[in-house]
Amino acid sequence: MAAKSIGFRLTDQMVNVNNTNGKWLATYLNPEIMVGLSSKWMWHVAGVVSSVYQSNLKIEGVTTYLKYRFYANDEVHKHFRMALYGRASLMDHPVVYDEINLEMDNSGLGGGIVATQLLHKIALSASASYVHSMDNLGYKIPAGSGQNALDYTLSSGALLLPRVYSSYNQPNLNIFLELLGQSDLNTGKHFLDLAPALQLILSSRTRVDLSFRTQLAGDMYRFRQSVLGRLEYNIFNVYK
């Protein structure tokens, strides 16, 4: 993010709940604020509201994220960047699923490294991180559950439109394909997901994402499919 810029983001992820509590189409809602502290530091804080653990929407918790870009090599239409990131979360609902998800479900801490290569209209990115889950507020992690896992992602994106720019107001269309996985270091359970996504950027300031995520392989008790929609609005040079 640019220094002194602020972004507002709302993410809605929908999953099919089907357990002893019942069966319903549930949603995770993440209202998020993103701040460009400097050209190297970026900070996010988000609330988590969901209808996953009960059929009505309830405020579940909060999560915060900090990223530090420690390396950048820029050329015209190209860059290679590396950053370290960390996340801390606090959630307030029963711990039900095997997957450790600090963005939506679990209290805990995590940190990792990400590298991105931009080459003209293609972007490639890879990340690896360690996540540690902790008891949720008022709810302990069930005995026998894993609490330590490795997360890994590999993603590719391409700018499809416009082919030639003529104005800031032209919509930009990006397409993404991401592989996301987790391996639990205690239980040995894992998953590997595929997530194709479309991203529309409007007036060079507003972003709309639509993605679908499906499990390719794995043996964790978790949501194997989900659909995600996201709306983001950025304001540059908010403060001096």
Next chain:
Amino acid sequence: MKTIILILALLFPAFFAGAQITGATLQASGLTCSMCNKATQEALSTLAFVKQITPDLNTNSFLISFKEGVPVDIDALKSKVEASGFSVARLVLTLDFHQQSISDNAHINYEGRIFQFVHVSPQVLDGPRNVVVIDRGFIPTKDFKQNLSTIQMDCYKTGRVSGSCCKVDGKTSSDRVFHVTI
């Protein structure tokens, strides 16, 4: 008094002819998309000396015009691009010369700032002319490292006046030197 100044101006034209920066073309690197371009342009437009910016979204370039009478801070142009999260790939400044004679390694004093001409043949510059800044942070890192092998002056490495090559009266080692070529 006026006679003395006139005689000094004739004897030392490099320091009295002066030059005014009227505009610039800046190309940013590390980006492709228009949202990144917009963030960079909005950052540049917060500079008090910038009058107008016309972007070229396909080359990530900005044609910048400056306000008359307001000193142009060249380093601030670079800082704003870097604060946006990107880098400067190329900065071309348009300077308005008045019978300015230059040669390789010649120094020009502009509003207290020094421009050193590099890799130029002896000539007289008159009217608006474009100069390319070749200092660290104004060209891609690999190009700057390549230049260090052929431009071995201390002041090119540091961007500041160095006793061994910059013989400029009244200037100390904290003063900035901008290395430019035509």
